Structures are given as structure tokens and as C-alpha cells.
Amino acid sequence: MTAASSVAPNRTRSRLAAIREAAPHPTRWRHVVAYMISVYRREWQGSVFSGFIEPLVVLAGLGIGLGVLVGDKAAEITGGVSYVAYIAPALMASSAMNLATSEAAWPILARVAWVRIYHAMVATPLNAADVMVGAIAFIVGKVAFAAAFFAGVLLVTGIATSPTGALGMLGISVLTAFAFGAPMAAFSVTQKSDQGFAFLFRLIITPLGFFSGTYFPIENLPFAAQVLSWCTPLAHGVALSRSLALGTPVTYVWFHVGALLLWGIAGSIAAIYLFRKRMLK
Amino acid sequence: MIASLAPRAFSVFERNVFVYRRQWLIIVTGFFEPLFFLLGIGYGVGGVIGTIPYGGVEVPYAAFVAPALLASAAMNGAIFDSTFNIFYKLKYGKVYDAILSTPVGVGDLAVGELLWSNLRGVIYATAFLVVMLAFGLVQSPLALLAPLAVVFIGFSFGAAGFAITTHMRSWKDFDFLFIVLTPLFLFSATFYPVEIYPGALRWIVELSPLTRGTHLVRSLCFGDLNLFMLVDIAYLSAISFIGYRHAVRRLGVLLLK
Amino acid sequence: MGMTNSASEPTALIRAQGLTKVFGARSAVDGIDFEVRDGEFFGFLGPNGAGKTTTMRMIAGVSPRTSGTLEIFGQDPDLHGSEIRGQIGVVHQQETLDMELTVRENLLIFGRFFGMERAAIATRADELLELFQLSDRAKDQVEPLSGGMKRRLSIARSLIASPRILMLDEPTTGLDPQARHLLWDALQRLKRGGTTIVLTTHYMDEAEQLCDRLVVMDQAKIVAEGSPRQLIVEHASREVLELRFPNGTESIDVKVLEGIGDRYERLAERVIIGCENGEAAHARALEHGLDPESWLVRRSSLEDVFLRLTGRTLDE
Ligand SMILES: Nc1ncnc2c1ncn2[C@@H]1O[C@H](COP(=O)(O)OP(=O)(O)O)[C@@H](O)[C@H]1O
Ligand SMILES: [Mg+2]
Numbered sequence: 001m002t003a004a005s006s007v008a009p010n011r012t013r014s015r016l017a018a019i020r021e022a023a024p025h026p027t028r029w030r031h032v033v034a035y036m037i038s039v040y041r042r043e044w045q046g047s048v049f050s051g052f053i054e055p056l057v058v059l060a061g062l063g064i065g066l067g068v069l070v071g072d073k074a075a076e077i078t079g080g081v082s083y084v085a086y087i088a089p090a091l092m093a094s095s096a097m098n099l100a101t102s103e104a105a106w107p108i109l110a111r112v113a114w115v116r117i118y119h120a121m122v123a124t125p126l127n128a129a130d131v132m133v134g135a136i137a138f139i140v141g142k143v144a145f146a147a148a149f150f151a152g153v154l155l156v157t158g159i160a161t162s163p164t165g166a167l168g169m170l171g172i173s174v175l176t177a178f179a180f181g182a183p184m185a186a187f188s189v190t191q192k193s194d195q196g197f198a199f200l201f202r203l204i205i206t207p208l209g210f211f212s213g214t215y216f217p218i219e220n221l222p223f224a225a226q227v228l229s230w231c232t233p234l235a236h237g238v239a240l241s242r243s244l245a246l247g248t249p250v251t252y253v254w255f256h257v258g259a260l261l262l263w264g265i266a267g268s269i270a271a272i273y274l275f276r277k278r279m280l281k
Numbered sequence: 282m283i284a285s286l287a288p289r290a291f292s293v294f295e296r297n298v299f300v301y302r303r304q305w306l307i308i309v310t311g312f313f314e315p316l317f318f319l320l321g322i323g324y325g326v327g328g329v330i331g332t333i334p335y336g337g338v339e340v341p342y343a344a345f346v347a348p349a350l351l352a353s354a355a356m357n358g359a360i361f362d363s364t365f366n367i368f369y370k371l372k373y374g375k376v377y378d379a380i381l382s383t384p385v386g387v388g389d390l391a392v393g394e395l396l397w398s399n400l401r402g403v404i405y406a407t408a409f410l411v412v413m414l415a416f417g418l419v420q421s422p423l424a425l426l427a428p429l430a431v432v433f434i435g436f437s438f439g440a441a442g443f444a445i446t447t448h449m450r451s452w453k454d455f456d457f458l459f460i461v462l463t464p465l466f467l468f469s470a471t472f473y474p475v476e477i478y479p480g481a482l483r484w485i486v487e488l489s490p491l492t493r494g495t496h497l498v499r500s501l502c503f504g505d506l507n508l509f510m511l512v513d514i515a516y517l518s519a520i521s522f523i524g525y526r527h528a529v530r531r532l533g534v535l536l537l538k
Numbered sequence: 539m540g541m542t543n544s545a546s547e548p549t550a551l552i553r554a555q556g557l558t559k560v561f562g563a564r565s566a567v568d569g570i571d572f573e574v575r576d577g578e579f580f581g582f583l584g585p586n587g588a589g590k591t592t593t594m595r596m597i598a599g600v601s602p603r604t605s606g607t608l609e610i611f612g613q614d615p616d617l618h619g620s621e622i623r624g625q626i627g628v629v630h631q632q633e634t635l636d637m638e639l640t641v642r643e644n645l646l647i648f649g650r651f652f653g654m655e656r657a658a659i660a661t662r663a664d665e666l667l668e669l670f671q672l673s674d675r676a677k678d679q680v681e682p683l684s685g686g687m688k689r690r691l692s693i694a695r696s697l698i699a700s701p702r703i704l705m706l707d708e709p710t711t712g713l714d715p716q717a718r719h720l721l722w723d724a725l726q727r728l729k730r731g732g733t734t735i736v737l738t739t740h741y742m743d744e745a746e747q748l749c750d751r752l753v754v755m756d757q758a759k760i761v762a763e764g765s766p767r768q769l770i771v772e773h774a775s776r777e778v779l780e781l782r783f784p785n786g787t788e789s790i791d792v793k794v795l796e797g798i799g800d801r802y803e804r805l806a807e808r809v810i811i812g813c814e815n816g817e818a819a820h821a822r823a824l825e826h827g828l829d830p831e832s833w834l835v836r837r838s839s840l841e842d843v844f845l846r847l848t849g850r851t852l853d854e
Pocket of ligand 2: 587590591592631707708
């Protein structure tokens with residue numbers, strides 16, 4: 001009896017130690033971000049298009065052109081603003097999704113399976129959690145840059161009218177990037193080749209871009225599709241981003257924010273867990 | 282038919298059949314992209330737009346967009362194969378060195394690869410035509426010729442993509458490919474009539490090979506035979522020819538040193 | 539085919555005269571003459587960069603020559619490359635197997651490149667898999683095969699259309715000794731079956747073991763030609779005495795070296811002396827006051843021929 005009672009606190013203590021061992025350190029992840037930035041400095045030119053220019057091309061291509069066709073009918077979905085102004089904040093959120101998922105796909109797979117730089121990292125005082133937190137933080141940071149650029153363009157062109165609204169949209173893009181980047185990282189660290197990405201992008205990410213309220217209201221979808229749409233992060237990002245841009249009130253703000261955070265946090269925990277499992281193999 | 286006309290080129294085509302027999306699911310996923318565009322833009326935004334004027338009559342927006350999506354499906358099928366896959370083979374695999382040690386020459390190699398990338402385009406176009414039929418978006422029996430017409434699109438983008446790929450140095454260069462492809466897809470009379478563009482801009486858009494391909498397919502789908510279709514065919518054939526010649530010359534420089 | 543030789547002389551399948559290849563300002567192959575006869579095992583022996591691969595590529599018609607004449611089966615490879623390649627099998631120095639296909643598919647598609655009928659290819663492929671002991675790996679991907687297996691597969695693939703000439707560019711480089719001997723056996727079997735074999739190598743033992751005739755290449759030129767035996771008789775003495783001096787050989791007097799044997803080569807840490815009788819030469823060396831750390835006597839080899847002709851060793 002006495003022996004058992006003295007073991008119990010010990011066991012709790014060692015379990016706590018194990019959790020602390022696996023948990024991210026409050027600051028060490030910053031080294032990972034520093035590493036990513038140094039890599040990115042060398043090869044930023046390529047991603048300028050996918051991150052910064054492409055969203056604007058889509059905005060011009062679909063917003064302006066379709067806007068002409070939508071014409072006066074725009075009012076029935078936009079509540080009065082032009083079609084460009086209607087889709088711009090939504091495109092900002094869906095671009096955050098696109099950039100975050102692709103940044104969390106090939107670059108992470110490459111480091112985990114091809115160049116194996118992560119193996120080198122976890123051989124230092126950094127642990128698996130630090131590496132994942134750093135990787136996700138870098139992705140979110142990169143999206144923040146791209147989103148700031150996009151918001152700037154919207155302000156300059158007068159598509160966005162209020163600077164505070166633009167700032168709010170920036171925040172929503174960051175949240176959206178977190179909600180997509182983290183689960184995508186969790187997927188990537190389990191992959192052996194990039195074949196799975198083809199399926200993920202073509203069958204999930206692409207349709208999300210269309211059916212999350214970006215180009216037309218979710219309410220126009222069949223009911224089942226509406227439910228499905230609200231289960232994914234992008235619909236929430238689009239709803240928040242648009243209401244901030246147009247200054248229309250949203251109901252259930254915390255429901256939307258909560259959904260994005262839930263995806264991000266759950267994705268991060270999964271990414272840390274799966275990455276640690278792979279590294280410790 | 283091709284097998285007996287150009288057996289060596291056809292054997293290069295066959296190699297891809299061998300490879301993709303195990304990876305056909307990847308090809309299948311490529312089919313969904315135009316479908317999502319049709320549902321999302323054609324029906325989603327089309328629900329707001331309603332009908333638009335085309336050829337003097339009002340047509341449902343989805344029926345207007347669908348032929349363009351069919352044309353771009355062919356473009357995408359061809360260009361992704363002739364850029365990413367061929368770059369991989371040129372840069373990393375030594376397959377081409379092996380192939381060229383057989384009776385197959387660089388010309389056969391280029392034709393064989395282009396046949397294959399074209400097949401992908403034709404498969405996507407045909408599958409999409411079936412979707413259009415199912416959704417009642419086809420206005421004329423001439424639409425059944427669309428999978429044939431896209432061969433012109435497939436060859437022009439395949440050959441141009443091949444030619445450009447022979448100049449690429451690393452994967453990073455592919456970002457520049459998208460700088461061209463995304464606007465090409467969005468601005469080539471895909472989602473709205475070319476008449477929307479003001480003045481000179483319109484004539485630039487008319488010169489886009491995808492605008493020409495879309496015009497060709499759209500004319501067929503609406504049963505609107507016109508002489509400009511011959512211009513489309515001539516223009517796309519010229520691009521195919523120039524791209525092919527350049528690709529073969531570059532293959533010679535790269536592989537027959 | 540334009541083979542006009544008289545019946546008494548063995549037919550030349552490949553004939554090169556003044557064959558030259560220039561890359562930019564540097565000659566990779568500089569005016570070489572050689573002939574490969576029907577049914578023989580012919581070798582190009584030379585160190586890295588000698589121009590062996592370039593010569594092989596010109597023969598296969600995948601590298602246009604700068605000047606000179608070259609005929610394979612009496613035809614110019616720059617004009618009739620395709621027809622010529624239809625009758626030769628090529629094994630490249632670097633692995634060129636198709637990593638996207640399985641072992642057997644590598645053979646099947648190659649048969650198609652040669653324009654063979656599918657049924658004929660299937661039979662031939664199974665035959666070759668059996669012959670090169672790859673049958674149990676037929677359905678596997680190529681990537682995980684061992685180096686020796688990959689090389690055997692490359693050779694099997696090159697034989698799919700039963701070529702008249704088989705060309706192998708450094709086929710055993712990078713293989714372990716056992717895989718190497720397995721391969722030598724396979725090549726000798728092929729030769730007995732009537733295939734003409736052209737091989738490049740920088741291993742003198744390989745050339746000595748396999749080749750009926752060979753040319754020694756160095757710095758883009760052919761420096762000697764003949765059977766291994768002829769070359770040794772002609773360019774090397776009967777025996778070789780090797781003396782090792784770990785502290786260097788510069789300080790040794792030339793006069794002393796000249797007095798020991800017929801000829802000598804001074805390397806960084808070794809002196810190699812060609813002579814009739816090695817033991818006697820060793821005795822003379824000691825008489826002259828040399829004090830090598832170790833010494834050995836052996837029969838002359840192609841290595842000595844190369845050393846004699848170029849003043850360098852093959853693996854330098
Ligand atoms: N494509 C090329 N461009 C420029 N120089 C080359 C090329 N291929 C070979 N060389 C040069 O030609 C010479 C002979 O090369 P090679 O035929 O590969 O020699 P070997 O096969 O005997 O090692 C070398 O100096 C090499 O650097
Ligand atoms: Mg070589």
C-alpha cells in the first residue's frame with residue numbers, strides 16, 4: 001500500500017515530463033522560422049506570382065469581366081456594391097487558403113522526405129513540436145505578407161473603402177491560413193510522395209474555392225452542400241472577410257472565428273503528433 | 282492508324298501508356314477541374330447572370346461557358362503533360378538517352394510525346410462533352426466534333442509547352458509558366474464574350490491561342506459553322522508547327538551533343 | 539549492305555578513319571582510325587576523359603562527328619542512324635533504365651522502340667530475363683534493384699532485338715568483384731553466340747580477359763592497337779619489378795635506374811622497371827645501393843603497356 005502510493009506521484013511526474021518533452025518550447029520555434037526566411041530569401045522570385053500576383057489576376061479576370069455580365073443583377077446578391085467589391089474580400093480569404101495549403105504541401109514534404117532537413121533539425125535541441133510550430137508560423141507569416149499586399153491594392157484601387165476594414169480582413173486571412181496550413185502540414189508529414197497532393201488539391205481545395213461563398217452566396221447551393229460548406233474553414237473566412245469589407249454586420253462572429261481556430265489548433269496538434277511519430281521512427 | 286504511319290513515334294506514345302496504366306487515377310482527377318468551374322461559375326454565378334446574348338439570341342450562361350471549359354480542359358491536359366512530365370524526363374530521368382539509342386529519333390520522340398499529351402486533352406474534352414450532354418448544355422449535334430477539334434488545341438499548347446520546357450533550367454522556372462497560363466485561361470473569352478474588351482485590348486485577346494480554340498469549340502457546340510473557324514485551325518496549326526520544329530531542334534542540342 | 543571486302547579478310551562491321559569530335563575548343567576524339575570485325579570482341583582501353591564515350595556515341599549516331607569518315611555496316615551513322623541503331627544494342631555508362639516502369643516493362647517497351655511485334659517481344663523478354671537471372675524480379679520496379687542487377691537488366695534490354703553489335707560503355711565500373719565476374723561470363727557467352735561486342739573500359743584486367751583486339755586511347759588519340767598479347771609483347775618487357783619508396787622517388791639517380799633493367803618509369807612512390815628477369819633486376823638494384831621499403835616481381839600487363847606509352851597509370 002505504501003509502495004503503491006509513493007509510485008503514483010512519480011508516474012504523474014514522469015508523464016508530465018514526457019508531455020513537456022514533446023510540447024513546443026515557448027521560443028525555440030523561432031529558429032525554425034529564421035531558417036525558413038533564409039531559404040525564402042534565396043528563392044522568393046518564383047512564389048511572387050502564386051502568392052501575390054495570381055489573386056489579383058483572378059480578381060481582374062472574374063471580378064471585372066463577370067461583373068459586366070452580372071451587371072444590375074449584382075444587387076440581388078451583393079446588397080448594392082459592385083461584383084468586384086463583392087468577390088474581392090472573399091478572394092483574399094481563398095487566396096490565403098491556396099497559398100497556405102501549397103506552402104504546407106510540397107515544401108514540407110520535401111523537407112521531411114526528400115532533402116530531410118527536418119531530420120537534421122530534430123537532432124539539435126529543437127524538438128518535433130518546435131519544428132512544426134515554426135513551419136506553420138512561417139506559412140502564416142508568409143500569407144500575412146501576401147494578404148497585406150492584396151489589401152493594399154484593394155485600398156489603392158478604392159475597392160476597399162475603410163482602412164480598419166482592410167486591417168480586419170488581414171486578420172481573417174491570417175486565421176484562414178492557420179486553419180488550412182496546420183491541417184495540410186499534418187497531411188504532408190505523413191506522405192511519402194507528392195501523388196496524394198494531386199487528389200487533395202483537385203478534389204478538395206479547388207471545389208472549396210468555388211463553393212464557400214466566394215463567387216455567389218452559399219444560400220444558393222442545395223441544402224446538403226450548404227451544410228458541407230460550413231463544416232470547412234473557408235466559408236467562415238469568406239463570411240468574416242466580406243462583412244468586414246462591406247461593413248455589414250455578421251451574426252455569429254464567434255462561431256466563425258471559433259471554427260477557424262478549431263481547425264488551426266486541431267491541425268497543429270495533429271501535425272505535431274504525426275510529425276513526431278515520423279521523426280522518432 | 283498512327284501506329285502504322287509512324288510506328289516509332291507511336292512506340293514513344295506506348296511508353297506513356299505503360300507508365301500511366303498504374304497511375305490512371307491521377308489522370309481521372311484532372312477531369313474534375315472543369316467540372317467544378319462549370320458548377321461554380323457556370324451554374325453558381327450563372328444563376329445570378331441568367332442568360333447572355335450570343336450569336337443574336339439569349340443563351341443560358343452555363344451553355345455559353347461550357348464549350349470554353351471544354352477547350353481549356355484540352356489545353357490543360359496537353360500543357361501539363363508537355364511541361365512538367367517532359368521536364369522531369371529531360372532533367373532527371375535518362376530515359377531519352379536510352380530511347381535515342383534505338384531506331385527512335387528526336388523527331389519520333391517529339392511526335393510520340395505530343396500524341397500522348399494530346400490524348401490526355403482529348404480524354405478530358407470527351408469526358409466533359411458527356412457532362413455537357415447530361416446537363417443539356419449542347420445546342421447542336423456538331424458538338425460531337427468537339428473532341429476532334431480539341432486536337433488542334435492540344436497540339437498547339439503541347440508543342441508550345443514542349444518547346445518552352447526545353448529552355449527551362451529548374452522547377453522554379455515553372456512559376457513563370459503559370460504567370461502566362463492563368464491569365465490565358467481567365468482572359469481568353471472563356472467566361473465572357475470577347476466583345477466585352479474595349480478597343481485594342483480586344484485584339485490582343487483575339488490573338489490568344491485559347492481564344493481561338495474556344496471560338497472553334499463554341500461554334501461547334503452552338504452549331505454555328507463560320508469561316509473564322511478556318512482561321513482558328515490555321516492559327517493553331519501554325520503554333521503547333523513552330524513549337525514542334527523548335528522543340529525538335531532543341532532536343533537535338535540537348536541530347537545529340 | 540555495302541560490305542565489299544574480299545572473302546578471305548574478316549568483314550569490318552565498323553570502320554573509322556580520321557574520326558574527330560571537337561567540343562568548343564577541345565578535341566574529345568582526335569583523328570582516330572580503327573576497325574571492328576564481324577564476331578570479334580573489341581575494346582577501347584583508356585583512362586577517364588580519353589574519348590571512349592564520345593566515340594561510342596558517334597558510332598550509335600547520337601553525336602554528329604566533326605570530321606573524318608565512319609561507317610557502320612557500310613553506312614554513315616549521321617545519315618542512316620536509325621537503320622544502324624536497329625542492329626546495334628547500346629549499354630550506356632550511366633544507368634538509363636526507365637525508373638517509371640517495371641523490370642519486364644523495360645524490355646517490352648524497348649522491343650517496341652525497335653519496331654518488333656508484341657508477341658515476339660514477350661517471348662524474347664522472358665528468354666532474356668531467364669538468361670540474366672532476373673525472372674523473379676520481372677514485376678518489380680527498377681529503382682530498388684542492386685547495381686549488378688541493374689547492369690544485367692540494361693544489357694538484357696539492349697539485346698531485345700538481337701543486335702549484330704553490342705556496345706558496352708564501361709559496363710563493370712562500380713560493380714563488386716563478384717557481379718563483375720558474372721557479367722564477364724555473360725559477355726563471353728554472347729560472343730560465342732556470334733554477337734560482335736564493342737566495349738570500353740579503364741580496367742586493364744577486363745580488357746586483357748575479354749578482348750580479342752583492342753585500341754589503347756589516351757587524350758583523344760589511339761596510342762596502340764592489337765591483341766592484348768601482341769601489345770604486351772610489343773610494348774612491354776617480359777617481367778616487371780616494382781620498387782616502393784614511401785618517401786618519394788625524386789632523389790634516385792637516373793643513372794642507377796637505367797642500369798637495372800630495359801626501361802623504367804618513375805612514379806610518385808614507386809619505380810617500375812621493365813626487364814627480362816625480375817629477380818635478377820632486384821639483385822642489381824640492391825647492388826646499386828637502392829633501399830626500397832618493399833618490392834615485387836610480376837608478368838607485364840596492359841597497365842605496363844599504357845604506362846610505357848603515356849608515362850601515366852590508367853586510373854590516374
Ligand atoms: N557534351 C560535351 N561537351 C563538352 N565536352 C565534352 C562533352 N562530352 C565529353 N566532353 C569532353 O570530351 C572528353 C572526352 O570525354 P569522354 O568521351 O566522355 O571520355 P571517356 O568516356 O573516355 O571518359 C573529355 O575531356 C570530356 O570532358
Ligand atoms: Mg566514358
